[in-house]
Amino acid sequence: xxxxxxTTALALVVSAGxxxxxxxxxxGVLTDMSSLYADLAGPGSVTAARMAANEFMANNxxxxxxxxxxxxxxxxDIGSNIANQWYDVEKVDLIVDTPNSGVALAVNExxxxxxxxxxxxxxxxxxxxxxxxxxxxxxxxxxTWMLANGTGKAIVKTGGDSWFFLTADYAFGHALERDTAAVxxxxxxxxxxxxxxxxxxxxxxxxxxxxxxxxxxxxxxxxAGGDTINSVKQAAEFGITKGGQNLAGLLVFASDVNSLGxxxxxxxxxxxxxxxxxxxxxREWTKRWQxxxxxxxxIPSMVQAGVYAGVTHYLKAVAALKSAADGxxxxxxxxxxxxxxPLFGKGTVRADGRKIHDAYxxxxxxxxxxxxxxxxxxxxxxxxxxxxxxxxKDGSCPLVSG
Amino acid sequence: xxxxxxxxxxxxxxxxxxxxxxxxxxxxLSLGLAVIFGMLNxxxxxxxxxxxxxxFCAFFLLHYAGLNYWAALVLAPIAVGFTGILVERAFLxxxxxxxxxxxxxxxxxxxxxxxGVFRNYFGASGLPYAVPESLQGGINLGFMFLPIYRAxxxxxxxxxxxATWFIIERTRLGGYLRAATENPTLVRSFxxxxxxxxxxxxxxxxxxxxxxxxxxxPIYNVSPQMGADLIIVVFAVVVIGGMGSIMxxxxxxxxxxxxxxxxxxxxxxxSNTVIFVIMAIVLLIRPAGLFGRxx
Numbered sequence: 001x002x003x004x005x006x007t008t009a010l011a012l013v014v015s016a017g018x019x020x021x022x023x024x025x026x027x028g029v030l031t032d033m034s035s036l037y038a039d040l041a042g043p044g045s046v047t048a049a050r051m052a053a054n055e056f057m058a059n060n061x062x063x064x065x066x067x068x069x070x071x072x073x074x075x076x077d078i079g080s081n082i083a084n085q086w087y088d089v090e091k092v093d094l095i096v097d098t099p100n101s102g103v104a105l106a107v108n109e110x111x112x113x114x115x116x117x118x119x120x121x122x123x124x125x126x127x128x129x130x131x132x133x134x135x136x137x138x139x140x141x142x143x144t145w146m147l148a149n150g151t152g153k154a155i156v157k158t159g160g161d162s163w164f165f166l167t168a169d170y171a172f173g174h175a176l177e178r179d180t181a182a183v184x185x186x187x188x189x190x191x192x193x194x195x196x197x198x199x200x201x202x203x204x205x206x207x208x209x210x211x212x213x214x215x216x217x218x219x220x221x222x223x224a225g226g227d228t229i230n231s232v233k234q235a236a237e238f239g240i241t242k243g244g245q246n247l248a249g250l251l252v253f254a255s256d257v258n259s260l261g262x263x264x265x266x267x268x269x270x271x272x273x274x275x276x277x278x279x280x281x282x283r284e285w286t287k288r289w290q291x292x293x294x295x296x297x298x299i300p301s302m303v304q305a306g307v308y309a310g311v312t313h314y315l316k317a318v319a320a321l322k323s324a325a326d327g328x329x330x331x332x333x334x335x336x337x338x339x340x341x342p343l344f345g346k347g348t349v350r351a352d353g354r355k356i357h358d359a360y361x362x363x364x365x366x367x368x369x370x371x372x373x374x375x376x377x378x379x380x381x382x383x384x385x386x387x388x389x390x391x392x393k394d395g396s397c398p399l400v401s402g
Numbered sequence: 403x404x405x406x407x408x409x410x411x412x413x414x415x416x417x418x419x420x421x422x423x424x425x426x427x428x429x430x431l432s433l434g435l436a437v438i439f440g441m442l443n444x445x446x447x448x449x450x451x452x453x454x455x456x457x458f459c460a461f462f463l464l465h466y467a468g469l470n471y472w473a474a475l476v477l478a479p480i481a482v483g484f485t486g487i488l489v490e491r492a493f494l495x496x497x498x499x500x501x502x503x504x505x506x507x508x509x510x511x512x513x514x515x516x517x518g519v520f521r522n523y524f525g526a527s528g529l530p531y532a533v534p535e536s537l538q539g540g541i542n543l544g545f546m547f548l549p550i551y552r553a554x555x556x557x558x559x560x561x562x563x564x565a566t567w568f569i570i571e572r573t574r575l576g577g578y579l580r581a582a583t584e585n586p587t588l589v590r591s592f593x594x595x596x597x598x599x600x601x602x603x604x605x606x607x608x609x610x611x612x613x614x615x616x617x618x619x620p621i622y623n624v625s626p627q628m629g630a631d632l633i634i635v636v637f638a639v640v641v642i643g644g645m646g647s648i649m650x651x652x653x654x655x656x657x658x659x660x661x662x663x664x665x666x667x668x669x670x671x672x673s674n675t676v677i678f679v680i681m682a683i684v685l686l687i688r689p690a691g692l693f694g695r696x697x
Contacts, residue, residue, distance in 0.1 A: 034518075036627065038526035169671050197666075198674040200631055202622050205420045206666035206673075209546060213413050229528060229623045237533065237549045237621060239540055259623065261530030298525070 024064045025324045027053065027311060028092040030082055030107065031122065033071035036200060036225035037099040039255040040301040041122040045097040047293040048304045052311035060319055068092070072103045074199075079103035080110060087114045093324040094119060094314055097307050101125035101172035111136045116327040119314060121306030124224070124251060125175040126390060129354040133397035136327045138314075138334060140355045141306030142273050144172070145390040147250050148180035150271030150383055154361050155218055155248050156187040163248075164216035165194035166207055166231055168223035176222040176250050192216045197223070204231045208238050212245065220248045229256050236264050253301045257364055257376045265376075266366040273359045273388075274302035274343055275377055281342035299374045309341040313349075347385060352397040359388035416546030417663050423552045425659020426559035427614055431632070432639040432651040433563055434610030437570065440646030441583050441603045444494055445502055447510035449636070450629025451517055452608045455482045456615025457624045458520065461529050471534035471620070478616045479609035486608030490601050498600075513629070520626035528625030555617050562613065563652045570648055579603060635674075638681045644694020654692060 029049050031041045046069045053065035068090065072079035079098070086092035087110070095111060098104045099122025111118035112134040119138045120128055126145040128137060163184050167173040173196070181191050193214045195207050208231070211219045219240065221231050228249055235247055249256075252270040276286040276299050285308070289300050317333035318324045331353070339347045339355065347357040362377035370376065392400055431453060438446045459481055460474035469477065489512065497504045533551045540549040570576035582589040582596045590596050615629075622628055639658050643650030658677055665676040684692060 034521060034526070036526060038521065040527070042526070195666075195670050197670055200627075201674065202618075202628065202631055203420075203424050205423070205552075206417055206663050207670065209413070209416050209420065210667065212547070213416075225527065226623050226625060226627065233623065234621060237540075237551065239547050239549070243547075255525070255527045259525075259528040259530060259625070261532070263532065264530065 022062055022064050023318075023323065024066065025094070025315070025318055026066045026068070026090065026092045027094045027096060028082075028086045028090070029067065029069040029097050029307070030072055030079060030086075030095050030103075031069065031097045032074055032099050033069070035074055036227075037074070037122065040225070040253045041097055041099045041303045041307075044289070044293060044298070044300055044304045045122070045307045047289060048300070048308035049096060049311050051288065051292055052308045052315065056312065056315040056319075060315075063315070063319065065315065072098070072100065074100045074103065076102045076106040080106045083107045083110045087111075087116055093117065093318075093327070094311075096120075096311055096314075097122050097303070099123055099303060101127075101175065102170055104128060105132060105171060108132060108134055108137050111327065114327075117314065117324075117330050119307075119310040121310055122303045124172050126179060126395070127171075127175060129350075129352040130390075130395040130397055133352045133395070133399050135353075135399060136331055137353045138310065138331060138349055138355060139353055140310040141302050142271075142359070143354075143389070144176040144179045146273070146359055146388050147176065147271050148183045149388065149390075150359050150361050151248055151250055151269055152180045152183035152220075153187055154269060154271075154381065155246070156184055156189045160218040160246055160248070161189035162216045163189060163191045163218045163220050164211045164214045165191065165220045165222050166204070166211060167194055167196045168199055168227055169196040170199055172224065173222045177220070180220055180222065180250055197227070199227070201227060202230060204234045205238060207231075208235055208240060212238065212240055212243070216245065218246050218248050220250055222250050224251045225253075225256065228252060229260055232260055232268070233264055241267075253303070254299050254374075254376055255301055258299065258374075262365060262367045262370055262376070265364045268364040269380070270362055270364070271359055271383075272302050272362060273357060274305040275360065275362065276300055277375065277377070278360070285342055297373065305343045309339070309344050310355075312341050313337075313339045350389075350392060352392060352395055352400050354389055354392075354395075356385045356389055358385050359383040411545075413545075413667070414664075417667050418660060419543075419546065419548065420552075421660035421663025422656060423556050423659070424663060425656035426556050427618060427632070427655075428636055428639050428659050429563050429652050429655025430559050430610055430614040430617070431636045432643065432655045433566055433648065434607040434614075435636065435640050436643070436646055436648055436651035437566065437610070438604055438607035439640070440648065441579055442494070442600055443498065443502065443583070444505040444509070444604070446604075446607065447506055447633070448489075448513040448516065449509075449608075449611050450631075450633030451513040452482055452486065452611040452629070453615040453618070453632065454520065454626060454629035455485070455516065456612025457531070457619040457622075457628060458524070458529075458615075459612065460616045460619045461531050461624055464531065471616070474616050474619075475613070479612040482612035482615075483605040483609030487601055487605040489608075490604040494604065495597065495601070513633075517626045517630060524626065526625060526627065528623040528628075531619040531624050533620040551620060555621075558617070562610070563655075566610070567648050567652065635677055638677045642677075642681050642684045642691055644691025647691065647693040647695075650691060650693025 029046045070082040094117045096119045101123045104123035121141045126143040128139045167177040257265045335349045344357045361381040459478035463469040463474045537551040586596045643654035666673045
């Protein structure tokens with residue numbers, strides 16, 4: 001009897017000990033699991049978040065990080081429902097990823113109201129760190145201003161001074177068109193026309209014909225995913241590039257190049273902040289990601305890399321504060337400590353929530369130049385971190401001016 | 403050169419032609435749906451998934467068996483049509499006596515499963531498929547640049563549509579088929595194997611979807627999504643034309659392609675809703691559709 005009591009008491013002490021020492025952090029990966037962005041984010045982002053969590057837990061035994069995921073189906077109402085439920089019922093501390101600017105802007109507001117943390121990697125709208133900036137949001141990987149600044153400027157400088165836009169008719173497309181048009185005009189080019197197409201269209205020939213008859217030198221594709229793939233494929237078919245007009249893919253991911261095939265995609269100029277074949281660190285990470293994801297042939301996108309790096313930095317901030325409870329405090333800490341990870345290197349999170357790092361201007365290789373599967377890009381230029389993103393004062397973010 | 407509503411006539415002719423090309427996809431797809439609904443009374447919601455399977459089949463044949471586009475044009479519809487026959491034998495044959503809703507739910511569920519499986523194995527962003535070499539390039543028509551492949555699509559679809567119409571409306575086989583749907587017991591008493599005929603008809607309808615998929619592979623992105631994006635529009639086309647009407651499906655397919663094409667010029671933002679607006683108007687004025695007979 002005595003012995004039993006001692007054992008029970010011991011067991012209680014031990015279990016109480018672990019319960020008190022372990023802080024649980026819950027991370028929700030809110031993403032597109034089944035539609036046009038599922039390859040560049042989706043399950044691959046969940047893998048990236050899990051890798052960051054496992055690495056962190058290996059070094060910080062007193063933390064327990066849980067990862068859950070949800071499919072927002074590219075609908076802001078569904079995304080908002082999941083976010084509310086996660087924060088209120090599931091006690092999620094951080095929502096991460098969230099491609100689709102429409103959904104991201106909705107989650108941005110919910111996160112602010114509930115004082116949690118939102119690290120966006122997949123959405124592009126520069127409004128997330130502009131007029132809609134929030135003390136609870138960090139925008140990690142890229143944004144429309146940076147894409148416009150990279151690709152737009154490079155093309156205008158090499159003589160592409162008249163533009164026609166093919167724009168996806170929602171928050172993201174409008175932001176990308178607006179930011180690119182500003183860059184084009186600032187560098188002495190002009191915008192001769194535009195056409196706004198609905199999201200997820202199959203046939204672009206009608207829009208391409210309008211672009212063709214505009215006689216613009218450059219056709220700017222302010223769209224993404226399947227829409228970009230279909231535009232590029234059909235532009236080749238209608239002899240647009242052969243006729244002397246150039247295509248500017250304003251947001252092109254490695255997964256898009258893969259499904260276009262190098263034959264259709266070669267020569268495209270695009271801007272990204274991360275590429276799997278960039279350096280040893282990213283190649284090594286890609287191998288681990290492929291193993292974890294159980295997909296040897298798949299290539300991670302910059303969005304997935306951003307999820308990994310964002311979660312890693314978030315957990316550092318949580319470890320420093322020893323708590324994830326106060327979202328605003330965690331984000332403030334994230335801005336205070338410098339970032340350092342194998343994918344984006346050393347960097348900072350700015351006052352408006354913008355993560356700052358280098359960007360790269362790539363050109364898609366031709367079939368001949370490509371040596372192995374996934375060998376897609378050659379680097380045309382590196383845009384240093386200080387120039388890659390919108391200057392703090394130009395964003396009209398209330399956190400900065402007020 | 404004259405102008406119509408501020409659009410140069412040249413651009414307008416180009417847009418009309420493009421509308422006609424898109425219309426040919428609508429026509430072939432809605433034709434398959436109309437055949438299946440008219441003969442089997444099944445609303446085939448997996449039609450989009452079967453169209454997607456056709457495109458993927460073309461991709462597989464090229465990359466794993468080295469068979470080109472022309473072989474795919476024949477083999478893919480047969481292969482996908484065969485899966486249709488299996489589905490009909492395994493599931494659909496038990497549903498003919500029940501309400502339309504059961505067939506609709508079954509085929510809708512199947513579509514979700516098929517798309518999910520393809521997405522799992524091939525990802526969401528799709529696979530490349532090139533235009534066959536003999537159809538590359540284009541002709542300058544003066545008012546527009548017409549890719550040869552698109553010209554081929556329009557011609558071939560017209561032939562397929564008219565041949566199908568002819569078989570069903572003008573031959574003895576089609577006569578049996580139409581009679582079998584009116585009164586299966588009577589037709590069976592003449593010694594005709596009605597269930598087998600129905601099975602083959604479903605297989606044929608599915609084969610038409612796969613054929614459209616093969617035609618689409620070189621110009622649209624071959625992705626698991628491709629059918630889901632298109633199928634709702636095609637259903638609207640069928641409803642406007644009149645459910646089950648063969649000629650109705652063909653004529654409205656081409657007609658709505660043109661209307662959609664023109665909307666892309668005058669008011670591009672509305673280009674994917676215009677068909678549904680027309681559908682609402684048609685349903686208000688002629689509930690049985692433009693070519694349908696009131697039940």
